[in-house]
Amino acid sequence: MVPPAHFTSYYGRPVLKAAPWTHDIPAYLFLGGLAAGSSLLAAGGDLTGRPVMRRTGRLAALTALTGSFVALVHDLGRPDRFYNMLRVAKPTSPMSVGTWVLSAYGPFAGVAAAGELPGFGWLRPLGRPAGLVAAAVAPAVASYTAVLLADTATPAWHEAHRELPFLFVGSAAAAAGGLQLALSPAAETGPAQRLAVAGAVLELAAEHRMEQSMGIAAETLHEGRAGQWMRTARALTTTGAVAGLGARRSRVLAILAGGALLAGSVCTRFGVFEAGQESARDPRFTVVPQRERLAARG
Amino acid sequence: MTTNPAVDAGWADPPPRKGFFTDTSVCIGCKACEVACKEWNAVPDDGMNFLGSSYDNSGELGGSTWRHVKFIEQPPVDLGMPSTTLPGSEGTKTDFRWLMSSDVCKHCTHAACLDVCPTGALFRTEFGTVVVQEDVCNGCGYCVPACPFGVIDKRIGEGVKNEGLAQKCTLCYDRLQDGLTPACAKACPTESIQFGDLDELRERAAQRVDQLHGAGVPQARLYGEDPDDGVGGLGAFFLLLDEPEVYGLPPDPVVTTRDLPRMWKRAGLAAATLLAGAIAVFGAGS
Ligand code: SF4
Ligand code: SF4
Numbered sequence: 200m201v202p203p204a205h206f207t208s209y210y211g212r213p214v215l216k217a218a219p220w221t222h223d224i225p226a227y228l229f230l231g232g233l234a235a236g237s238s239l240l241a242a243g244g245d246l247t248g249r250p251v252m253r254r255t256g257r258l259a260a261l262t263a264l265t266g267s268f269v270a271l272v273h274d275l276g277r278p279d280r281f282y283n284m285l286r287v288a289k290p291t292s293p294m295s296v297g298t299w300v301l302s303a304y305g306p307f308a309g310v311a312a313a314g315e316l317p318g319f320g321w322l323r324p325l326g327r328p329a330g331l332v333a334a335a336v337a338p339a340v341a342s343y344t345a346v347l348l349a350d351t352a353t354p355a356w357h358e359a360h361r362e363l364p365f366l367f368v369g370s371a372a373a374a375a376g377g378l379q380l381a382l383s384p385a386a387e388t389g390p391a392q393r394l395a396v397a398g399a400v401l402e403l404a405a406e407h408r409m410e411q412s413m414g415i416a417a418e419t420l421h422e423g424r425a426g427q428w429m430r431t432a433r434a435l436t437t438t439g440a441v442a443g444l445g446a447r448r449s450r451v452l453a454i455l456a457g458g459a460l461l462a463g464s465v466c467t468r469f470g471v472f473e474a475g476q477e478s479a480r481d482p483r484f485t486v487v488p489q490r491e492r493l494a495a496r497g
Numbered sequence: 498m499t500t501n502p503a504v505d506a507g508w509a510d511p512p513p514r515k516g517f518f519t520d521t522s523v524c525i526g527c528k529a530c531e532v533a534c535k536e537w538n539a540v541p542d543d544g545m546n547f548l549g550s551s552y553d554n555s556g557e558l559g560g561s562t563w564r565h566v567k568f569i570e571q572p573p574v575d576l577g578m579p580s581t582t583l584p585g586s587e588g589t590k591t592d593f594r595w596l597m598s599s600d601v602c603k604h605c606t607h608a609a610c611l612d613v614c615p616t617g618a619l620f621r622t623e624f625g626t627v628v629v630q631e632d633v634c635n636g637c638g639y640c641v642p643a644c645p646f647g648v649i650d651k652r653i654g655e656g657v658k659n660e661g662l663a664q665k666c667t668l669c670y671d672r673l674q675d676g677l678t679p680a681c682a683k684a685c686p687t688e689s690i691q692f693g694d695l696d697e698l699r700e701r702a703a704q705r706v707d708q709l710h711g712a713g714v715p716q717a718r719l720y721g722e723d724p725d726d727g728v729g730g731l732g733a734f735f736l737l738l739d740e741p742e743v744y745g746l747p748p749d750p751v752v753t754t755r756d757l758p759r760m761w762k763r764a765g766l767a768a769a770t771l772l773a774g775a776i777a778v779f780g781a782g783s
Contacts, residue, residue, distance in 0.1 A: 209567060209745030210550045212557060218642035219651045239775040247779055276636015276651050276661025283616040283635045291754050294615035294639050334775075338768035345767070346760045350613060351642035352753050360760045364767030372771060386783075393778040401770075479642060486742045489749035 206490065208482040215352050217479040223274035225472035228344050229374065229465050230267035231301075232367060234260045235341035236375020236398070238308055240391055242334035245327055249387040252379055254315045257330060259378055261312035264305055293347040300339045307333040341371040348475060354485060355416040355478035359471075362409035366467065369405055372398025374464035377439055381457025385447040392446055395460055399440035402467060403433065416484050419474040428470030435463030500724070502606050506621035514625035515673060517682065517690055517733035518698040519599055520705060521744075522717060524689040526552055526566055526597035533684035534564040537669065541657040551595075557745075558600055560652030560659075563666040564681050567744055569596040598744050599681070599690060602627070602648045602666035603721060604732030607752040610640035610649050610663075618663070625695070625732060626668040636661040645728065645750035668732070695732060702736060714738070720746060727751030 208214070218224070241256025243249075272278045285302070289295040311330035314322040345367045349360035356363070376395025380388050406429075410417040420429050439459030446453040478484040503511035534540065543561035548554050551568035558565045571594040604626045611619040611627050618634035621627060629640075629649075640649050640663050649665040652658075669679035677683075682692035691698060699722050709717035716738050721731030728750050741748045 207740060207742045209569070209743065210548075210553075212745060214647055214742070214745055214747050216559075216641050216644065216647040216650055219638040235771075236775075239771070243775060243779040274638070276638065276663075277634070280616075280633075280635035283618070283633055284637075286633070287615070287617040289612075289615065289617070291612040291757060292615045292639070293757075293760075294613065294637060298615060338771040338775075339764075341771055342764040342768040346757075346764045349760050350753050350757055351639075352609065352645040352750075353642045356642075357753055357756070360756060361763055364760075364764040365770065368767045368771040372774060389783045390778040390781075393781060394775060397774055397778070475642075482742070482745075485747055489747055490742075493749050 206483055206486045208486060212482065213480050214482045214485040215479045217476045218351065218353065220472075221274055222469070222472075223270040225468040227267045227270040227274075228367070228468040228472070229370075230263040230270065231344055232341050232371030232464065232468075233374045233378065233461075234263035234267065234308065235304075235337035236371040236394070237263065237378065238304075238311075238330070238333040238337040240375055240379055240394065241311065242330045243390055244387065245330055247390075249383075249390075251383045252387045252391065253330075255379060255382045256375070257308070257312040257315050257326070259375070260308045260333065264308055268301075268305070293343060293350050297343045297347055300336060300343055304333055304336040304340050307336070338368065341368045348471070351475075353475040353479045354488065355413065355419045356471075356475040358413035358416045358488075359409050361412055362405045363471070365405035366402055366409060366471070369398045369401030369403075370464045370467045373402055373436060373439065373460045374398075377443070377457040377460025377464075379457075380443060380446045380453045380460075385450075385453065388447055388453070392443055395443045395456065396440050399436045399443070399460060399463070402436055402463075403440075406433070406467070414488050416474075416478045416488070419477045419484070420470065423473070423477060425470050425473035425477055428466045428473055432463050432466035432470050435459045435466060439463055500606070500729070501625060502621055502729075503623050503625045508621075508623045511623040511625070513694040513696065514732065515668065515692070516604060516625070516695040516698055516731075517601060517668070517679075517692055518702050518736070519601070519733065520689050520691065520702070520736045521596065521598040522709060522714070522736055522738055523687045524566070524597040524599060525687055526568055526595075527686060528566050529684040529686060530564045530599050530681035530690055531555060531562070531566055533680040534666070537672070537680035538563065538667070539658070540664075541652075541654060543654065558602070558648045558665070559650040560662075560664040561654070561657070563601065563664075565600045567596075567598045567600055569739075569743060570594075571596065571739075596738055596743070598735065598737070599685075600744070600746075601681070601733050602668075603646055603728070603734070604666075604668060605752065606724065606729030606732065607754070608728075609643040609645060609752045609754055612752070612754040612757075613639045613643040615639060622670055622673075624668065624670075624673050626670065626673075627732075628667045628670050629663055629665065631659050631662055631664070634662045636663065638663065643753055645747055645752065698734075702734065705736060709736075727755070
């Protein structure tokens with residue numbers, strides 16, 4: 200459809216309000232994904248006799264989870280009231296659903312990781328069952344954050360609701376696989392390598408599709424700060440995937456791949472976050488698609 | 498008549514749904530509503546600003562601006578449209594049109610802010626309005642990007658009351674409980690802001706549009722009165738004299754949670770993909 204030649208606004212001011220969220224939130228998106236992917240690899244490593252992968256994955260999951268929790272609470276207007284999230288369980292609120300998903304995931308990921316630490320040996324027998332429960336919940340941890348963003352009036356998030364969950368799980372898999380490539384011995388990292396490369400490919404493909412389907416809001420992924428994040432993300436993720444193919448033959452490539460995939464995942468989260476904020480600030484992304492919708496309805 | 502959101506929210510036998518009908522055609526831009534709202538609700542100052550946008554110096558609705566009077570100065574443009582002067586009248590069109598409108602929370606039938614609130618701080622009152630409980634809100638800010646009208650916001654300002662919490666118009670919940678008219682409607686000297694039972698306000702508004710059309714104001718239109726729109730109709734709706742976007746209102750607002758089932762389905766699919774992928778990579782050799 201031909202976009203209207205011009206659109207009117209009230210002194211160019213936004214129609215919507217951008218989320219009052221700081222960079223805690225994209226950091227949280229990244230860390231949550233890393234934790235989820237790491238729990239999956241840890242459980243697989245445990246079941247298939249890859250002790251270093253198991254240990255690395257469990258500790259990474261706990262570290263990332265702790266970081267994501269700190270970021271989440273820090274972003275609240277009243278951090279001391281965090282527990283109010285636990286007053287209700289609301290399926291219409293992705294943040295409420297996410298709180299309960301994390302409440303189900305956190306303790307198990309924590310127990311599994313604690314068993315790996317000196318002094319907590321008595322928890323080790325619980326490591327496998329706890330790790331398996333954490334791994335079962337992990338995919339929800341990685342994907343719900345896409346709904347968290349999409350369930351808003353923010354044009355670049357809402358219009359991306361079809362692909363965003365795939366982008367985010369791809370990004371989570373790439374980050375967690377990358378971390379294992381960098382930290383675990385080559386003898387154990389076959390599955391991590393495959394997960395990392397597949398995750399990177401999914402991330403790149405989902406992002407490409409998303410841009411086709413989200414209408415003019417896709418412009419925000421190319422311009423300004425969001426554009427820089429997204430271009431950097433693509434370059435890093437592509438580099439990481441290519442280097443990842445050779446990662447089991449060369450330590451240097453393994454570290455390069457891991458670093459690039461982790462950094463690419465960070466950039467993707469910040470890029471998507473910033474694109475949404477920009478799309479809320481510019482009334483064009485609110486008014487023009489709604490006008491087109493009205494025109495199409497006749 | 499129409500669905501009562503108070504009943505949907507679980508109130509047994511609530512009073513009739515209350516709302517505002519803001520007839521912008523008689524607004525004179527005196528800002529009595531802004532002042533009355535600040536006074537009654539003890540809403541803190543949010544800046545002495547000169548914004549360079551006509552007489553509008555409060556800028557936008559937000560945590561500390563619950564009524565916001567907008568001023569639009571329209572230069573003369575001849576679009577070749579029918580004249581807006583009364584047929585047969587001597588006077589010519591003024592060369593300039595000033596639109597004024599007092600904006601407020603819409604108290605949506607399907608309120609996205611309320612849907613997404615993870616603490617239950619936002620709730621539906623027995624009057625069908627949407628109110629934040631300031632002792633429950635933890636300032637997560639989720640309601641802010643959820644609102645399709647950019648109404649609710651976290652209150653900012655060092656040390657102000659309820660700093661960091663989401664705040665917006667309560668439709669004077671305290672006054673309603675005592676059978677009083679909200680402060681803004683009470684203070685409005687032209688009855689541009691009308692308060693009452695929503696069903697009755699809708700009838701009154703339809704008559705007013707007919708009257709204006711008859712008087713040669715074809716641009717008069719209602720905004721948000723239709724219970725079949727994307728937000729199920731507004732509890733606070735408007736009579737406008739131009740397109741909604743001229744007033745900074747979205748032309749076709751939709752409650753984001755309408756698409757939520759589809760979003761969860763996609764997220765479920767993505768989660769299954771990740772799980773299947775993680776299993777597959779371990780099955781495929783060393
Ligand atoms: S206008 Fe915005 S803040 Fe007011 S009820 Fe509707 S969604 Fe909530
Ligand atoms: S900021 Fe307060 S009212 Fe808004 S969604 Fe969060 S808890 Fe609910």
